[in-house]
Amino acid sequence: MAITDKIYVKNHRQLSSQLETSIPRGAFSGATLDLLFQGDGLEKLDEATREKVLDFAQDFLDCDCDSNPYCGCPEEKFLVYLLELREEGHSPEAIVDVMSAEYMVYAYSGDVLSFLDRAVRILEAVEDLAVVEGNDDARRRAAAAIRRLEG
Template identity: 70%
Template sequence: MAITDKIYVKNHRQLSSQLDTNIPKGAFKGATLDILFNGGDSLDKLDETTRERVLDFAKDFMDCGCDNAPYCGHPERKFIGYLLELRAQGLNPGAIVDVMGDDYMVYAYEGDILSFLDDGVRTLEAMEELARVDGNEEMRQRAKQTKDELSG
């Protein structure tokens, strides 16, 4: 299961009530993406702080210009990049959860973030070893450096 399947909308019941429609708890579920991508006038029903965060989320992760947007995979890839950037800034999984809640009113369980980061480290270790076996020193060094940065 992808990490974006484990990202949830904070206070989704309150949002559903304000929007007068049911929205899924998952931030990257189809109905949630529809509301964010095509929100229009319905977002005016949200309180100002919530509206700002929802619009920031839509702008930062769904603005790709693809014909299939927001179902093109770019929102999920951008969000994964955001998580990796937070880790690169030295934040631990708990702090990452706090920051994404503050930035976008979404949350995940700390253990899910830790598992995502651990999977990334394991993948980079495999890349490093494959590059070593293949004799590609440049790729091995890049994988090692990225792994070290992700490991903290």
């Protein structure tokens, strides 16, 4: 299961109540993306919540794909966001705190840790393949990315 399947809307029930409609708990579920992409009913949200929702939509749903928001770009942008937070030195717990504060979404820190661990294992495989292929540039880039993620 992808980490984006484990990203949840914070205060889900309160948000549903303000919107006067039921929305899924998952931040990247189809119905939630529809709501964010189309913006229907966002004027019903209190100002602070509306700002967070609009920030999320702007930062992750903005792309030129014909099938937006179902093109995979929102999920890919969110993965990059998580990796950048880790490269900045945030622990999995701090990453959850930051995403909650910035976008009103959350995950369990253990899920974030698993995601980061998988990212490092994939980069180690890339590094090993680069050695086998004799691609020193790819090996160096993979090794540098591992160092940044491991802090």
